[in-house]
């Protein structure tokens with residue numbers, strides 16, 4: 445993140461593609477990640493969850509119906525929770541056609557496949573998505589990242605990985621496993637002073653919904669030494685407002701639009 449000019453203020457926020465370039469490609473797929481690279485995103489945000497057989501895969505919802513053809517492929521299943529499906533079963537699903545026939549056959553990627561698709565120059569903002577009944581996902585994500593040959597040492601050296609979650613306990617568990625990796629806390633409601641003070645003790649980012657974010661919050665977060673990335677900012681007027689507040693990153697479904705807003709100044 446750039447923090448030039450005024451102290452504690454980012455003059456040019458990072459462009460962060462939300463679930464990949466999900467405005468034009470199916471969210472959390474390799475197509476969305478590849479498109480985000482083409483859109484010159486600085487970083488890609490994706491959501492990670494765990495299958496029934498312990499594989500880590502990219503999916504936002506806790507269930508598969510909205511973004512795959514699971515009901516056609518497995519018409520007799522009682523539950524479509526991702527955590528009830530094995531990775532072999534997931535391999536039979538199409539995670540692209542729901543958006544457009546152009547993306548037919550796009551698979552649900554594993555975390556490892558997603559990281560490979562980022563290439564060497566695009567950062568990763570990895571959201572640990574904790575669905576009901578899930579336990580120890582923070583540790584599982586740390587273990588999975590350790591198993592990708594060469595990835596963590598490079599990600600730490602280049603500060604190209606941030607792990608974030610709405611579940612602050614799992615974020616903390618991840619941090620305890622891999623304290624050298626940056627972590628962020630997501631806030632769907634305005635963070636309290638106590639929450640921010642606690643975050644400043646061990647995290648690097650506080651990442652609120654953009655509609656909660658005003659100059660006082662940005663200044664408070666920066667005064668605590670934390671970065672602030674706001675989500676999910678899709679209207680150009682909101683992009684400009686967040687840039688003017690001096691946030692460190694803007695998470696958007698349309699990184700190509702944000703890139704143009706930044707270019708136009």
Ligand code: G3P
Pocket residue numbers: 462489491504571630675676695
């Ligand atoms: O990165 C933050 C944002 O993705 C959080 O909301 O529901 O899109 O995962 P959601």
Ligand code: CA
Pocket residue numbers: 489490491571
């Ligand atoms: Ca997310």
